Amino acid sequence: MAYKTISYAAENGIGVLTLNRPDVMNALNSTMRAEMRAAVEAAPETARVLVITGAGRGFCAGQDLTDRAGDEELDLETTLRDEYEPLLRAIADSPIPTIAAVNGAAAGAGANIALAADVVIAAQSAVFLQAFTRIGLIPDAGGTYTLPRLMGMARAMGAALFADKITARQAEDWGMIWECTADDDFEAHWQARAAHLANGPTGAYARVKEALRASLGNDLDAQLALEARLQGECGRSDDFREGVAAFLEKRKPRFTGR
Incomplete structure (x- = not known):
């Protein structure tokens, strides 16, 4: 495509x-949101x-404020429901x-789209910015859901109210992202991390995601039942059989994702 x-x-x-509007720091317009969703x-x-x-030098500057500039009134509610929510889902x-390999500044919706990924790896020079209150808005693109769960209510509230820049190192220390790495090593590092997952047990990864995301809304009984069902599915997979065989034979497993 x-x-x-x-x-x-x-x-x-x-x-x-790759978000590819470097002249505007990869700001999100309607076309980009649709194309991102299709690609995902x-x-x-x-x-x-x-x-x-x-x-370019940034990950994403957030919403392109010139998008639909001719509209008399930008309908943010419809934009979020029709364009951002399907992308985030x-x-x-x-x-x-x-x-999310955050190579530079991630602001507004750009930051929250990055945080929607399973793992966030940031270059040390990257920053995260909940810029919304600077223009009279609240965090969106899932930010009000994600931030308190990742970094706690106190830090989420401060980040949203003050709209201060959060460095990649702070984000790592606060549990907001998985890790940050030196700029010189950044690309090689995320490529190595991606290669690790690409060669792993894809079906197990899908069930890890399902279980951990469900845990936010489940009580203990429901989560234990989900764990048992998903583990049963994993136990019937080719990858599980290969993983056990590789362990017993003292070799690296050759997972196929099945």
Whole structure:
């Protein structure tokens, strides 16, 4: 598929979706949101892990405030429901692991789209910014859900109210992201992380995602029942049989994702 605002390429089981409007710091317009959703949904056909990153010096500056500039009144509620929510669901519900490789500033909706990924890896020079109150808005694109769960209510409230920049190192220390790495090592590092997942037990990864996301709304009994069902499915997989055989034979497993 030919894209106007993003690029997508897959090799060795790794799909890389690159936000590609570097002249505006990859700000999100309607076309980009639709193209991102299409690429995320199609990625499992060509890849076993999906990486989302940005072209140029930034990851994503958030909503393009010039998008639909001719409208008398921008209907943000409709935009969120019709365009952002399907994109966020596609990322969260993807059957393959998703990595946000945050190469630079991630602001507003751009930050929260990154945080919707399963794993966030950031360059040390990257920053995260809940910029919404600077223009009289509240965090959206899932931010009011994700932030308190990742970093606790006190830090989430401060980040939302003050709209201060959060460095990648702070984000790592606060549990907001998985890790940050030196700029010089950033690309090689996320590629190695992606390769690890691309060669792993894809079916188990999908069930890890399902179980952990469900735990936020389940009580203990419901979560234990879900664990048992999902573990039973894993136990019937080719990857489980291969993993056990590799362990007993003292060799590296050759997972196929089945």
